[in-house]
Amino acid sequence: MPDATFRxxxxxxxxxxxxxxxxxxxxxxxxxxxxxxxxxxxxxxLACRWNCKAGKCGxxxxxxxxxxxxxxxxxxxxxxxxxxVTVQPMQTFPLLRDLVTNVEWNYRVKQEIKKLEPRKPDAxxxxxxxxxxxxxxxxxxxxxxxxxxxxxVCHVLREHHKHNEFAGPRFLIHIAQLxxxxxxxxxxxxxxxxxxxxxxxxxxxxxxxxxxxxxTITDNAIIPxxxxxxxxxxxxxxKLFGG
Amino acid sequence: xxxIETYEYDVLVVGAGGAGLRAAIEAxxxxxxxxxxxxxxxxxxxxxxxxxxxxxxxxxxxxxDNWRVHFADTMRGGQYLNNWRMxxxxxxEAPSRVKEMEAWGALFDRTPDGRxxxxxxxxxxxxxxxxxxxxxxxxxxxxxxxxxxxxxMDVHMEHTVVELLMDGERVAGAxxxxxxxxxxxxxxxxxxxxxxxxxxxxxxxxxxxxEYTGDGHSLAYRAGAVLKDxxxxxxxxxxxxxxxxxxxxxxxxxxxxxxxxLKNAEGRRFMFDDIPDLxxxxxxxxxxxxxxxxxxxxxxxxxxxxxxxxxVARCINREIKAGRGSEHGGVYLxxxxxxxxxxxxxxHIKRKLPSMYHQxxxxxxxxxxxxxxxVGPTTHYVMGGVExxxxxxxxxxPGLFAAGECASGLHGANRLGGNSLSDxxxxxKRAGEHAAAFAREHGAVSLDADAVARVERMTxxxxxxxxxGENPYAIQHELQEMMQSHVGIVRHHGEMEDALEGIAHLRExxxxxxxxxxxxxxxxxxxxxxxxxxxxxxxxxxxxxxxREESRGAHAREDFPEKSAELGKINTAIRRxxxxxxxxxxxxxxxxxxDLQAIIDEQQQA
Ligand SMILES: Cc1cc2nc3c(=O)[nH]c(=O)nc-3n(C[C@H](O)[C@H](O)[C@H](O)COP(=O)(O)OP(=O)(O)OC[C@H]3O[C@@H](n4cnc5c(N)ncnc54)[C@H](O)[C@@H]3O)c2cc1C
Ligand code: SF4
Ligand code: SF4
Ligand code: FES
Numbered sequence: 008m009p010d011a012t013f014r015x016x017x018x019x020x021x022x023x024x025x026x027x028x029x030x031x032x033x034x035x036x037x038x039x040x041x042x043x044x045x046x047x048x049x050x051x052x053l054a055c056r057w058n059c060k061a062g063k064c065g066x067x068x069x070x071x072x073x074x075x076x077x078x079x080x081x082x083x084x085x086x087x088x089x090x091x092v093t094v095q096p097m098q099t100f101p102l103l104r105d106l107v108t109n110v111e112w113n114y115r116v117k118q119e120i121k122k123l124e125p126r127k128p129d130a131x132x133x134x135x136x137x138x139x140x141x142x143x144x145x146x147x148x149x150x151x152x153x154x155x156x157x158x159x160v161c162h163v164l165r166e167h168h169k170h171n172e173f174a175g176p177r178f179l180i181h182i183a184q185l186x187x188x189x190x191x192x193x194x195x196x197x198x199x200x201x202x203x204x205x206x207x208x209x210x211x212x213x214x215x216x217x218x219x220x221x222x223t224i225t226d227n228a229i230i231p232x233x234x235x236x237x238x239x240x241x242x243x244x245x246k247l248f249g250g
Numbered sequence: 251x252x253x254i255e256t257y258e259y260d261v262l263v264v265g266a267g268g269a270g271l272r273a274a275i276e277a278x279x280x281x282x283x284x285x286x287x288x289x290x291x292x293x294x295x296x297x298x299x300x301x302x303x304x305x306x307x308x309x310x311x312x313x314x315d316n317w318r319v320h321f322a323d324t325m326r327g328g329q330y331l332n333n334w335r336m337x338x339x340x341x342x343e344a345p346s347r348v349k350e351m352e353a354w355g356a357l358f359d360r361t362p363d364g365r366x367x368x369x370x371x372x373x374x375x376x377x378x379x380x381x382x383x384x385x386x387x388x389x390x391x392x393x394x395x396x397x398x399x400x401x402x403m404d405v406h407m408e409h410t411v412v413e414l415l416m417d418g419e420r421v422a423g424a425x426x427x428x429x430x431x432x433x434x435x436x437x438x439x440x441x442x443x444x445x446x447x448x449x450x451x452x453x454x455x456x457x458x459x460x461e462y463t464g465d466g467h468s469l470a471y472r473a474g475a476v477l478k479d480x481x482x483x484x485x486x487x488x489x490x491x492x493x494x495x496x497x498x499x500x501x502x503x504x505x506x507x508x509x510x511x512l513k514n515a516e517g518r519r520f521m522f523d524d525i526p527d528l529x530x531x532x533x534x535x536x537x538x539x540x541x542x543x544x545x546x547x548x549x550x551x552x553x554x555x556x557x558x559x560x561x562v563a564r565c566i567n568r569e570i571k572a573g574r575g576s577e578h579g580g581v582y583l584x585x586x587x588x589x590x591x592x593x594x595x596x597x598h599i600k601r602k603l604p605s606m607y608h609q610x611x612x613x614x615x616x617x618x619x620x621x622x623x624x625v626g627p628t629t630h631y632v633m634g635g636v637e638x639x640x641x642x643x644x645x646x647x648p649g650l651f652a653a654g655e656c657a658s659g660l661h662g663a664n665r666l667g668g669n670s671l672s673d674x675x676x677x678x679k680r681a682g683e684h685a686a687a688f689a690r691e692h693g694a695v696s697l698d699a700d701a702v703a704r705v706e707r708m709t710x711x712x713x714x715x716x717x718x719g720e721n722p723y724a725i726q727h728e729l730q731e732m733m734q735s736h737v738g739i740v741r742h743h744g745e746m747e748d749a750l751e752g753i754a755h756l757r758e759x760x761x762x763x764x765x766x767x768x769x770x771x772x773x774x775x776x777x778x779x780x781x782x783x784x785x786x787x788x789x790x791x792x793x794x795x796x797x798r799e800e801s802r803g804a805h806a807r808e809d810f811p812e813k814s815a816e817l818g819k820i821n822t823a824i825r826r827x828x829x830x831x832x833x834x835x836x837x838x839x840x841x842x843x844x845d846l847q848a849i850i851d852e853q854q855q856a
Contacts, residue, residue, distance in 0.1 A: 019770065035493020037613070047723040051774030052767025056291070058459040061499045061609055063388065064294045080612050103430055104771040111407075114292065114399075122400050123355040134349055136364030142357045146382065149357060149389060153293055188355060 008033055011083070012091040013041060015053065019104045025093065032083050038094065039067055039078035042106075054105035062219060065154030069106050070095045075156040075217045097159040110155055116174050119202065123185055124193035137189045148184035148228055150220045151177065157214035157224060163207045173204035176214035176224045183228035186235070200236045205229070251702050254434045257404070259285040260689035261682070262424060262439035264411050264466065267295035268387075268674030269654025269681070270445030271394035272347075276682025277443075278401040282689050285437060287406045287426055289461050293395045296447050296459060296655075297674065300387025301502035301605065303369055303379030304671030306344035310365040312548070315376040317341040321846070322853035324669060326528065327373045327558050328633075328662020329803045329813075330850075331479065331821060334842045335640030336660040340669070340676050347675035348380050354397040356389050358382055370507045370544065373558045373666040375532070377546075384504050384605045390671055409435065411465065412779060413705045414442065414473045414650070415697055421473060421650040422695035425705045429776065432769025434706055438697050440689035443643075443681045444470055444636060444652040449483070451726075451780075452788045453629035454734040457489055457500040463780040464787030466656035470636045471786060475645040477824040478658040478837075480634035480787070481794035482804045484665055485739050487562035489628025491580035496613050498628040501583065501606060503667045505623075506555040508602050509544040510585040511537075512566065513622070514574040520581075521554035524565055529557055541591060560664045560804045563627040567739050570626065580626035586619055595619065627739055631670065633661040633804065634794065637823065642684035643677055649688055649695075653681035663803025712763050712778035719764030722778035729756050729784060737792050742808045746796045753789050760785060793834050794822040 008031040017026045028045045039057055046053045058064040060079045067078040072086065072093050086092055100108035129136045157176040163169050174182070182195055182203065199205045212225045222228075260282035263274045270286060277284045288295060307320040321341035325332055348366065352358070358380050359367040368377045382389040399405075408429040415423045415436065423438040446466030450458025471477055488501040506512075514520050525533045533554050534540040540553025555562065566581050576582050585603070589595035596619040600607050603618070610616040610623060636645050636652035638659060643651045654674045661669065712722070729752075736749035760781040765774030800814035801807050823835045842850075 033494055035614070036495040040495040046773065047721075047727070051721065051723065051765050051777075052772045054771040054773060058290055058294045058296070058461065059299045060459070060496070061299065062612065063385070063605065064290075064298045064459075066290065066294050082613070107771055109430075110291065114407075117396070118399050122396065123353075125353050132349075134365065135352060137357075137360055138364055139360040139367075142360060146357055149382070149392065150385065152298075152388065185355070188357065190352070 009088065011041070011088040013045060014091045014093045015042070015045070015105070016095040017053070017105055018102070020102050025095075027091065034084070036083045037079055038071055038081045038083065038092070041083065042078060042094065054103070054107045056107055063152060065152030068097055068154045068156050068159065070097060075159045077154060077156070077219050080219060097155065099159045099165045100155070112170055113153070113155055113158065113177065116178050117181065120174070120178060120182055120185070121193050121195050121198065123188060123191050125190040126192050135190055141189045144227075145184040145187040147222055148180040148187075150222055151180060152220060153177065154219060156217045156219065160213045160217050162211065162213070169204065169207055173207045176208075176229070178203065179205065179208070179232060180222060180224055180228040183232055186232070196235050196239050199232055200240060205232060205236055251436060251699055254436050254702065254706070256436045256438060256697070257285060259283050259404075259437060259439045261441045261443060261685045262287065262437050263443045263445060264424060265295065265445030265447065265654070266292055266405065267297035267445060267447055267654060268390050268394065268671060269678040270295070270443065271391070271398050272675050272678025273443045273445060273653055273682035273685065274403050275394065275398050275401060276679045277686040278398070278403050280683060280686035282686045284403040285406065285439070286403055287409045287411055287424070287437070289408065289410050291407050292405055293391055295391060296461060297387045297391045297671070299500070300390070300671055301384040301500065302371060302504040302507065303381030303386045303668050304344070304348060304390065304675070305371065305374060305378045305666065305668035306348040306380060306672055307341060307378060308345045308348065308366060308368065308380070310361055311368045312376040315378060318849045319375050319853060320344070320378065322850050323373055323375050324660070324666060325662070325850055327664050327666040329664060330662065330818065331803070331839060332662030333640050333659030334846050336677070338846060339640065339680070340660055340673060343676045344672040347672065347679065351390070351393050354393050356393040358389070369504065370552070370556060371667040372503055372506070372556045372562070374668065379668040381504070383601070384502050384603050386671065406435070410776065410779070411469065412709050414469050415701060416473060417695040417698070420648040420695060422697055425702060427709060429771050432772065432775070434709070436697055436702055438695060440692055440695055441649045441651065441685040443685050444650070444656050445654045445678065445681070446656045448632045448655045449787045449791070450629045452729060452733050452784050452791070453738070454730040455489065455498040456629035457486060457498055458629065463783050465783050466652060467635055467790070468783035468786040470645060470647070470650065470652060471790070471824070471826055473647050473650060474826065475647050475650060476637040477790050478634055478637040478821050479662070479794070480632070480790045480824055481798050481822055482633035482663050483629060483791060484559055484631040484633060484804045485563045485627040486630035487559055487566050487627055488583055488625040490614065491576075491624050491626040492578035493614060499609070499613070500628065500630065501623060501625050502603070503559075505583060505585050505603060505606060507544070508585065508599070509541060509588045510555065510583050511553070511587060512555055512562075513582045513584060514569045515576055516574055520569055521557070521562070521565060525554055525557070526561060533557065558664055559667065563739060564806060566625075566627055576624045578624050580624040582622040583625045584622035586621060631655065631665055633663065633665055634658050634791075641680070643681035644684060644688070649692065651681045651685045653677040663805065709779065712765055713769065713775055715762070715764035717764050717766035719762040720759050722763040722765055722774060722781060725756055725759055725763060725781055726777060726784065729753070729788060733788055733791070737795055740806045740808050741795055743796065746792050749792045750789065753785055753792065757785050789832055790824045793832060794824060797822055797834055797836070
């Protein structure tokens with residue numbers, strides 16, 4: 008078994024440090040496997056989140072050698088093990104312990120977003136008719152596993168701490184999927200501008216780059232939403248005619 | 251109760267997977283006060299991992315489908331040990347439950363005329379599974395979560411219920427601890443719905459997450475409820491086998507639904523070699539017919555890869571044991587071959603099975619549009635669980651309800667793929683509705699402060715050993731190893747007797763589990779607390795399996811390879827005896843209603 012050294016952040020809100028754990032791993036292992044091995048053998052109380060171990064639940068987000076990633080989808084063979092492998096918690100959220108952060112803020116943001124308001128059913132049996140091509144746009148955003156890695160890298164949150172004014176990329180795509188749901192009749196455009204802070208996004212695309220679901224957050228969701236806001240509030244013709 | 255926060259609810263739901271959320275939604279809609287407790291963050295429960303789809307006889311793809319066919323398929327899959335009332339309600343109500351999801355935001359894949367598309371799955375006569383690619387569970391849980399958060403329910407995330415609290419015979423709430431700070435909470439509730447999922451963590455190779463330690467099963471057992479059919483543990487035929495570290499991760503049946511075939515090391519499509527009599531007239535006997543079926547030819551019969559899971563798993567097991575396995579000890583599952591038939595096969599595979607494509611590419615470095623996958627059986631689902639009334643989902647303990655995977659009845663001896671997600675919605679709703687009604691109709695309960703203090707002491711014990719004692723992870727691993735080798739896919743009297751001894755021995759050691767660290771977010775402590783439940787359900791599974799001296803559905807005995815007509819009329823029941831010992835009883839299957847038997851007979855002819 009090849010060996011590697013892991014440097015894992017240990018500590019809580021009051022402070023902490025990177026600790027070194029020399030360990031072995033088997034071929035094919037992912038970072039989460041190694042974390043579990045260290046947990047079982049050397050640090051039973053090492054805190055980390057995980058559930059599916061298959062990139063489906065979005066629990067195991069961390070910063071591996073400084074890059075925001077899912078620990079369960081990062082293979083050891085993709086890392087340079089001649090150097091220590093550094094694993095740290097996401098930096099944008101308050102630390103609870105070790106690799107676990109407090110992500111409750113995300114749940115509060117979602118609650119503030121207007122929920123789906125479906126149009127009247129199309130068929131007498133209470134169902135709707137929708138074409139595959141029309142649902143696909145929103146389906147892309149519904150792939151989101153709520154790992155919050157995009158929230159973690161977005162500078163508006165990470166560096167400027169605009170948590171109170173800006174919903175962040177995860178929730179902009181949430182709004183986008185609601186807006187693009189063929190059944191939806193609710194209007195979220197004023198909220199996008201005022202409440203969810205769409206204007207803070209300056210299209211750096213960092214969120215798109217880290218998304219493990221490969222959702223084209225910026226181009227497919229944020230830019231179309233920005234266009235809707237512009238059309239509504241800043242369209243010169245509409246302004247002129249009071250539309 | 252000093253140091254313990256107390257909360258009051260009409261209905262307390264333990265679990266926030268599909269069943270728990272659906273129950274919480276229904277109870278909230280009924281206007282009662284609802285609290286939800288779950289071990290992980292909201293939206294991360296097991297349901298999120300479900301891939302293939304949910305079964306509902308909507309007849310969108312094949313108009314010959316209806317609830318009667320679905321009912322008969324479910325009963326046949328369960329080898330007639332099912333609670334037939336549940337199978338009836340499930341088949342009748344699943345279509346409405348699936349359709350209402352659209353009003354809450356779910357976006358299923360569509361038919362050309364714009365309705366919900368349905369796909370083929372093992373044991374289902376017609377294409378019946380509503381799906382979204384291969385991430386149906388995500389769609390389901392996200393829809394319920396996003397709808398539920400606007401209904402005023404309280405959610406306690408990352409809280410673990412350690413024990414149910416009683417008021418006499420009646421359930422009165424639950425004791426839980428929060429992982430973040432290790433604080434304790436007492437929930438006082440007029441009705442409690444258990445929706446805690448399964449037990450896969452008692453085996454080494456499993457598709458299940460750390461959450462699946464049989465908590466609801468054990469909580470109900472200790473509260474006096476009956477656990478039924480615990481010998482029936484589903485080993486899904488296709489889990490990943492390589493790399494070792496990912497062994498057990500699920501490969502959806504959807505791969506076979508889209509035309510994937512199973513081959514052994516000699517390249518033989520071995521599923522044609524053994525087709526059970528009950529299914530012969532509905533199964534293709536050549537590759538061409540199987541492919542035509544997959545492509546929707548109504549005259550064609552289904553390929554043998556789509557036989558029920560218990561059978562496919564055993565065939566794979568046979569090939570591996572006979573030395574015809576793949577390089578890393580599985581068999582080959584090949585979807586890439588369809589390029590012989592479809593010009594745009596690569597595109598098609600990526601569109602229909604995106605997360606499988608992703609999973610193999612990322613975890614095994616394999617491109618499934620070009621190469622076969624290596625797969626083998628993995629512990630997946632437990633058919634057994636809390637015995638409940640089919641209509642209300644109430645257990646024998648007044649006020650205690652159970653729904654979803656932790657309840658028993660719907661699936662009998664073997665669950666059909668896709669019947670779980672629909673189960674969650676149909677019976678989650680029923681549990682929520684009846685729990686709310688129960689809370690309305692019954693007076694307040696009171697919490698027993700002494701009992702709370704006892705649970706508190708018990709919960710703190712592992713930490714008080716200050717790391718001087720057994721490593722809880724080591725005990726867990728030994729248990730998993732033993733259950734895997736002694737109570738796995740093919741079982742034998744002697745091995746199971748040994749397992750019982752092993753469980754007793756591990757229980758002694760578990761008393762000394764001593765995780766280091768403090769109360770804050772301490773997974774070692776959590777693992778130590780999990781052991782009690784893991785040991786209880788492992789014992790329940792083993793005792794039930796020992797007592798069933800036949801092979802039926804998911805339960806296969808080397809020493810009793812045949813079905814027994816007599817045991818086909820018996821459900822195994824586990825109960826806690828007066829002195830805390832585990833009692834096993836054999837309950838006669840309730841005679842089926844005549845009109846339902848007529849449906850089964852009529853469908854067998856069809
Ligand atoms: C990989 C995979 C793929 C699958 N694919 C399909 C499919 O395509 N179709 C299908 O029909 N079925 C499928 N299944 C099965 C199906 O997903 C599960 O049976 C189903 O999701 C279980 O739902 P549930 O609501 O009963 O429990 P879960 O979704 O597991 O939820 C359990 C909840 O209970 C909570 N909980 C547990 N113990 C406690 C405790 N002590 N205190 C507090 N909370 C607790 C958990 O935190 C969680 O919130 C699949 C399963 C797996 C593993
Ligand atoms: S594109 Fe916008 S949302 Fe995404 S990281 Fe950049 S600023 Fe944040
Ligand atoms: S959009 Fe992508 S990165 Fe952001 S939370 Fe969802 S899955 Fe994660
Ligand atoms: S554990 Fe689920 S995404 Fe990593």
